[in-house]
Amino acid sequence: MDREYYKSMCLSVLENSSYYEKQFTYESKKVMEKLETIIDEYGQKLTAKETAYLLSFNIKTSNFYGLPKIHKSQTIKNECKISRSTYISVASPADLTVRPIVAGPTCETHRISNLLDILLKPYVTKVQSYIRDTVDFLNTIPEKVNPESILVSFDVTNLFSNIPHDLGLIAIEHWIDRFPSLLNDRFPKNFVLESLQLILENNFMHFNDIVYRQKLGTAMGTKVAPTYATLVLGFLEEKLYLTVKEKFEQDFENFIRKSWIRYLDDCFVMWDKSDDQLMKFFNILNTLSPTLKFTMDSDSNKLSFLDVMVIKKENRLITDVFYTITDTKQYLIFDSCHPRHTRNNIPYNLARRLCTIISDAAHRTTRTTPSKALS
Known part of the structure; x- marks a missing residue:
């Protein structure tokens, strides 16, 4: 540069x-x-x-x-x-x-x-929406969903700075x-x-x-920044639950409490309410703080969250690994001068990540086949 x-x-x-x-x-x-x-x-x-x-x-x-x-x-x-x-x-x-x-x-x-x-x-574990990492996210999302539901993600713009x-x-x-x-x-x-x-x-x-x-x-x-940011958004989510309860019915608040999950500034929900309610909910999010603003992305079939591609097939969710288009997938060459345990560990952990994230067995086999893994 x-x-x-x-x-x-x-x-x-x-x-x-x-x-x-x-x-x-x-x-x-x-x-x-x-x-x-x-x-x-x-x-x-x-x-x-x-x-x-x-x-x-x-x-x-x-x-x-x-x-x-x-x-x-x-x-x-x-x-x-x-x-x-x-x-x-x-x-x-x-x-x-x-x-x-x-x-x-x-x-x-x-x-x-x-x-x-x-x-x-x-205190982070007391935040209802908190997820720890990718594995926690995979364990939190449901296997069966409403066939009419859509996948929605929200992101806080420049969370730490605002x-x-x-x-x-x-x-x-x-x-x-x-x-x-x-x-x-x-x-x-x-x-x-x-x-x-x-x-x-x-x-x-x-x-x-x-x-x-x-x-x-x-x-x-x-050091304290991620914990601090998580707790601040957790505090605003308490306000969110009360606001949703006032604007909608009790059933809607229960739905948000159960379905809304978050990792730092990335939020995810399987939305099975109306499009009009989604926009009203999005507007409520952007009134929680004058400086913290949310963006929204949605899709009826698939959506990325963290390093996971979540795919809806009829009434169930399957997951695949997600790569950004700028990911070169370049790793340490195996005949480098690094210790052998380091060289062995790289493909092992790459394969382990694929096996953890990819839920479909046939697709997992394809992804872990050397000639097809990077396609």
């Missing part, structure tokens, strides 16, 4: 004043002093080793980089369709965007973020108050909330010799 083109894409993200601001004076020492104040006030039950872990380490400010979303660029996808080569060359596609990543493995808040992730993870700090803190407090026994009794609620606020408000990063601070949302890179 052209250096100047890449830099311009990153700067287009960082120079959006709604999300980021330049820092002309920045001292990491002040962030650590704030953390030390929180520990002094609420961390009396921390051991000496835990306190040293949180406060005593070599600090280095995070770096910002943009991860190109090549799978979402229509220009690149069109080129992939007509290319007969493993590689394609597309000069500066106009519709290419980047995912903002903040790499801060030794930044001021990375250790307190790790601690909060440990403390908050138990969670307001006040909404996030309210959501975390909601889960702690609702399930107080899940929080380790050595850590009071205020310790969690003030530490979380410190992480959200002190996300500093370097790019192009300039320091920026993220004003809205959480960094995609800090």
Whole structure:
């Protein structure tokens, strides 16, 4: 990728004043002093080793980089369709965007973020819609469905970057108050909330010799971010269930509670209600928060979710593996100089993934046949 083109894409993200601001004076020492104040006030039950872990380490400010979303660029996808080569060359596609990543493995808040992730993870299992991974998704979707139902997926646009700090803190407090026994009794609620606020408000990063601070949302890179985002959307889903109950009948609320499943910002439901109700439901989703907006995709026959292609055949669901058009399916060549166990493990795990996802036995055999597996 052209250096100047890449830099311009990153700067287009960082120079959006709604999300980021330049820092002309920045001292990491002040962030650590704030953390030390929180520990002094609420961390009396921390051991000496835990306190040293949180406060005593070599600090280095995070770096910002943009991860190109090549799978979402229509220009690149069109080129992939007509290319007969493993590689394609597309000069500066106009519709290419980047995912903002903040790499801060030794930044001021990375250790307190790790601690909060440990403390908050138990609450994730209390989110009714939560699915852990692909296997959990496969175990959750029904085998038999209404033949008239359609497959619908929803996606939150730039979830991490669009969670307001006040909404996030309210959501975390909601889960702690609702399930107080899940929080380790050595850590009071205020310790969690003030530490979380410190992480959200002190996300500093370097790019192009300039320091920026993220004003809205959480960094995609800090340890607690996925857990935090899951709990925030789980909090909004509680609001969603109540709104659906008010707008529709009790049966509709029960349907949403039972059928609505989510992995981070990706949501899935087998919809057996009317098209009009689907649009009303979609509109409700987009009123849950002023900054969090949903997109929707639907199909009566097949739809991808995570790395699974869900296919409806009459009254049952079958699943296949899903590849994006930009997936080159290139893996480590077997005669490389890597250890033999590494070379053996790659085809083994690729085959295991196919066997896990593909539900039809005949299709699974076809997919795992070497000459046909990549077709």
